[in-house]
Amino acid sequence: xxxxxxQVRSFDxxxxxxxxxxxxxxxxxxxxxxxLADHLSNDLGMAAWLVGLTLGVRNLSQQxxxxxxxxxxxxxxxxxxxLTGLGLRTVGFALLGVADALPVLIVASALTGLAGALFNPxxxxxxxxxxxxxxxxxxxxxxxxxxxxxxxxxxxxxLLGGVAFQLTCLVAAGLFAVLAVAQAKALPTRRGSRAGAAxxxxxxxxTALSNRPFVLFTLAMAGSYVLNFQVxxxxxxxxxxxxxxxxxxxxxxxxxxxxxxxxxVRIAAWAKARWxxxxxxxxxxxxxxxxxxxxxxAAIAAPAQAPPAGPLDYTMAITPVLLSTALLTIATLxxxxxxxxxxxxxxxxAMVGTYYGLYNTVAGIGIAAGNTLTGFALDAGRDIxxxxxxxxxLAAVGIACALAVRAVxxxxxxxxxxxxxxxxxxx
Numbered sequence: 001x002x003x004x005x006x007q008v009r010s011f012d013x014x015x016x017x018x019x020x021x022x023x024x025x026x027x028x029x030x031x032x033x034x035x036l037a038d039h040l041s042n043d044l045g046m047a048a049w050l051v052g053l054t055l056g057v058r059n060l061s062q063q064x065x066x067x068x069x070x071x072x073x074x075x076x077x078x079x080x081x082x083l084t085g086l087g088l089r090t091v092g093f094a095l096l097g098v099a100d101a102l103p104v105l106i107v108a109s110a111l112t113g114l115a116g117a118l119f120n121p122x123x124x125x126x127x128x129x130x131x132x133x134x135x136x137x138x139x140x141x142x143x144x145x146x147x148x149x150x151x152x153x154x155x156x157x158x159l160l161g162g163v164a165f166q167l168t169c170l171v172a173a174g175l176f177a178v179l180a181v182a183q184a185k186a187l188p189t190r191r192g193s194r195a196g197a198a199x200x201x202x203x204x205x206x207t208a209l210s211n212r213p214f215v216l217f218t219l220a221m222a223g224s225y226v227l228n229f230q231v232x233x234x235x236x237x238x239x240x241x242x243x244x245x246x247x248x249x250x251x252x253x254x255x256x257x258x259x260x261x262x263x264x265v266r267i268a269a270w271a272k273a274r275w276x277x278x279x280x281x282x283x284x285x286x287x288x289x290x291x292x293x294x295x296x297x298a299a300i301a302a303p304a305q306a307p308p309a310g311p312l313d314y315t316m317a318i319t320p321v322l323l324s325t326a327l328l329t330i331a332t333l334x335x336x337x338x339x340x341x342x343x344x345x346x347x348x349x350a351m352v353g354t355y356y357g358l359y360n361t362v363a364g365i366g367i368a369a370g371n372t373l374t375g376f377a378l379d380a381g382r383d384i385x386x387x388x389x390x391x392x393x394l395a396a397v398g399i400a401c402a403l404a405v406r407a408v409x410x411x412x413x414x415x416x417x418x419x420x421x422x423x424x425x426x427x
Contacts, residue, residue, distance in 0.1 A: 003265050003266055003269075004141060004144050004261075004264070004265045007137060007140070007141045007265050008141050010137075011130075011131070011134075011138060011141070012130065013188075014126070014130050014187065014188050014190075015127060015130050015131060015138055017183070017186060017187055018123055018126060018127050018130075018142070018187075019141060019142050019144075019145040020145065021082070021123065021179065021183060021187075022123060022142060022145050022146050022149065023145035023146070023148055023149045024149070024175055024176075024179045025086075025089075025119070025149065025176075025179070026145075026146055026147075026148075026149025026150050026153060027149040027152055027153045027156065027175065028089075028093070028153070028172040028173075028175040028176050028179075029089075029149075029153065029172070030149060030150050030152075030153025030154050030157065031153045031154070031156050031157035031160065031168055031171065031172045031175075032093060032096070032157060032168050032169055032172045034154050034157065035157055035158075035161050035165060035168065036055065036096065037051050037055060039165040040054060040105070043165060044100055046102075050102065053106075054102075054105050054106060054109050055109065057106055057109045057110050057113065058109040058110065058112050058113040059113060059364075059368075060113065061109070061110045061111075061112075061113030061114045061117065062112075062113035062114065062116040062117045062364075063113075063117075063360070063361060063364030063365070063368075064117075064361070064364075065113070065114055065117035065118075066117045066120065066121060066356075066357040066358070066360040066361045066364065067205065067354070067357040067358050067361050068117065068357070069081060069085075069117040069118040069119075069120070069121050069122065069353075069357055070121035070122075070125070070351075070353035070354045070355070070356050070357020070358065070360075071194075071201045071204055071205070071351075071353065071354045071357060072118070072353075073118075073121055073122035073125055073192055073353035073357075074125070074192040074193050074194035074195070074204070074351050074352065074353040074354050075192055075194050075195060075197070075201065076192060076195075077189060077190060077191055077192045077195060078122040078123075078125055078126035078129075078190050078192060078353070079122075079126075079183070079187055079188075079189050079190060081118045081119060081121075081122035081353075082118075082119045082122050082123060082126070082183060082187070083180055083183060083184055084115075084118050084119075085114075085115040085116065085117075085118035085119030085120075085122070086115070086119060086176050086177075086179055086180035086183065087115075087176075087177075087180055088111050088112075088114055088115035088118065089111070089112055089115035089116070089119075089173075089176045090173050090174075090176040090177045090180065091108075091111055091173075092108045092109070092110075092111030092112035092115060092173075093108075093112060093169050093170075093172045093173035093176065094169065094170060094173040095107065095108035095111070096108045096109070096112070096169045097165070097166040097167075097168070097169025097170050097173065098166065098169075117357075120356075120360065121353045121354075121356040121357040121360065122353060124340065124352075124353075124356045125192075125193070125344075125352035125353040125356055126190055127139070127142060128340070128341070128344040128349070128352055128356075129190060129193070129349070129352060130190075135337075135340065135341035135344060135345075136268060136272055136277075136337040136338060136341045137265075137268065137269070137272075137337070138337075139336065139337040139340040139341060140264050140265050140267075140268035140269070140333075140336075140337040141264075141265055143260065143264050143333070143336050143337065144260065144261055144264045144265060147256075147257055147260035147261055147264070148257075148261050150257060151253070151254075151257030151258070151260075151261060154253075157172075192353060193349060193350060193351055193352050193353065194350075194351055194354075204351050204354050205354065205358070207350075207351065208347070208351060208354050208355055208358050209358075211346065211347070211355075212413065213346050213408070213413040213414060214343070214346040214347060214355060214359075216408045216413050217342060217343075217346060217405070217408055217413070217414065218358070218359050218362050219362070219404070220401060220404035220405045220407075220408050221281075221285075221339060221363075221401065221405065222362055222363060222365075222366035222401075223366065223370065223397045223398070223400060223401040224285055224288060224335065224339075224398070224401050225363045225366050225367050225370070226366055226367060226369075226370025226371065226373075226374065226394075226397060227288045227289070227291075227292075227328065227394060227397060227398055227401075228288075228328070228332055229367050229370070229371060230292075230328070230374070230394060231252065231253070231256055231325065231328065231329075233371055233374060233375075234374055234378065234390060234391075234394070235252055235295075235321055235324065235325060236249045236252065237378060238295060238299075238321055239252060239318065239321050241387075242298075242317040242318060242321065243314060243317055243318055248318045248321065251318065251322060252321060252322065252325050255322055255325050255326055255329070256325050256326075256328075256329045259326060259329045259330065259333070260329060260332075260333060263330070263333055264333045264336075264337075267330065267333045267334060268333065268334070268337045268338075271284075271334050271338070272337075272338075277338045277341065277342055277414070278405070278406070278409035278414050280334055280335065280338045281335055281338050281339065281342070281405050281409075282402050282405050282406045282409070283334065283402075284331045284332070284334035284335035284338075285331070285335060285398055285399075285401045285402035285405060286398065286399060286402040287327060287330065287331035287334065287398075288328060288331040288332070288335070288398040288401070288402075289394070289395045289396065289397065289398020289399040289400075289401070289402065290327065290395065290398065290399075291324050291325075291327030291328040291331055291395075291398070292324055292328075292391045292392070292394045292395040292398070293324075293391075293395055294320040294321075294323045294324045294327075295320055295321065295324045295388075295391040296388040296391035296392045296395065297320070297388075298320035298321075299381075299387040299388035299391060300388045331398075342414065343355055343356060343359050344356075346414070370397075373393075374390055374393075374394070377389055377390035377393050378390045
């Protein structure tokens with residue numbers, strides 16, 4: 001952590017504030033969201049399909065509005081979008097705590113999702129602008145705070161939920177409210193990269209979609225989000241299959257979070273000193289794919305694993321999952337800072353928020369489609385007696401992504417495009 005703290009102190013105040021901002025956002029979010037489905041189904045007695053609808057509205061409102069949020073940040077400024085998003089999430093979380101009627105819960109879920117669509121691209125665009133040539137280092141340190149919030153949030157939520165879920169919601173809403181006030185006072189105002197532009201937002205979207213290097217890079221990276229999401233989908237399912245309990249799921253998240261918090265800055269610095277950005281991305285993606293090999297081998301060795309009878313059996317059962325989790329986390333720590341820096345670079349800082357918004361939209365579509373296919377592969381593997389099928393499939397996805405990014409890099413498409421002429425900012 002000393003290296004991380006030293007790195008954080010090397011940046012200006014706005015960058016440090018954005019990191020604290022992201023930690024608090026994730027702390028508040030993960031205090032509440034992991035326990036929302038249980039609250040809706042058990043406390044409120046909602047049917048499973050209504051729970052799915054409520055949660056789906058949140059995801060759709062966020063993923064579907066990322067592009068709009070990014071474009072608004074470019075036009076109206078980064079700080080206004082951050083503050084608006086924080087305000088909306090304050091209201092949304094408070095409503096989740098007090099509402100018991102489906103229409104209000106739907107509205108609350110939509111507000112929490114829209115909030116993320118507004119502040120996420122704005123925060124990343126602001127960070128990229130402030131970091132200048134140190135984007136890789138800035139996003140590495142940023143990811144530490146991001147992961148720390150994910151690690152601590154569920155623990156705080158578990159403690160508060162022991163009293164009442166409503167308390168969790170209100171505390172989370174309070175965190176966002178305090179954060180909004182603090183950001184309003186302390187975060188310097190920064191003009192968006194398209195402030196005062198005469199062209200329409202739709203034209204900006206067309207410009208981004210016609211940026212061939214960016215589009216190719218986005219499509220090549222889409223599969224990596226499916227792999228990253230297996231920490232929340234495939235790996236927990238496999239832990240339960242192998243161990244018959246939830247302890248292993250907790251260990252999985254502890255391993256992932258601890259590695260991210262303690263290793264991100266050092267791993268990013270090590271990779272930057274030895275590899276070009278393209279090499280770091282290709283090798284990180286390849287490692288993502290290879291991280292599922294232990295799972296595939298374990299599924300072949302024990303296709304019908306019985307619940308472990310003792311500590312030794314438990315250790316042997318869970319070791320492949322934890323090894324895959326560790327490798328997947330390390331691979332993500334390699335790729336993430338270079339990925340975020342490359343998005344900004346390919347956009348030539350002309351429409352930073354728009355590019356981050358479009359990239360996140362494509363990633364969200366990839367996660368939705370990929371998770372559906374992963375679930376199908378998990379079911380099909382069990383049905384045909386080949387539980388290793390999903391893991392080899394995911395390994396192939398990682399290798400395919402690595403080869404795709406390598407092809408994009410070798411064709412010269414990871415070279416920044418010239419920034420298009422811009423209208424002078426209006427005063």
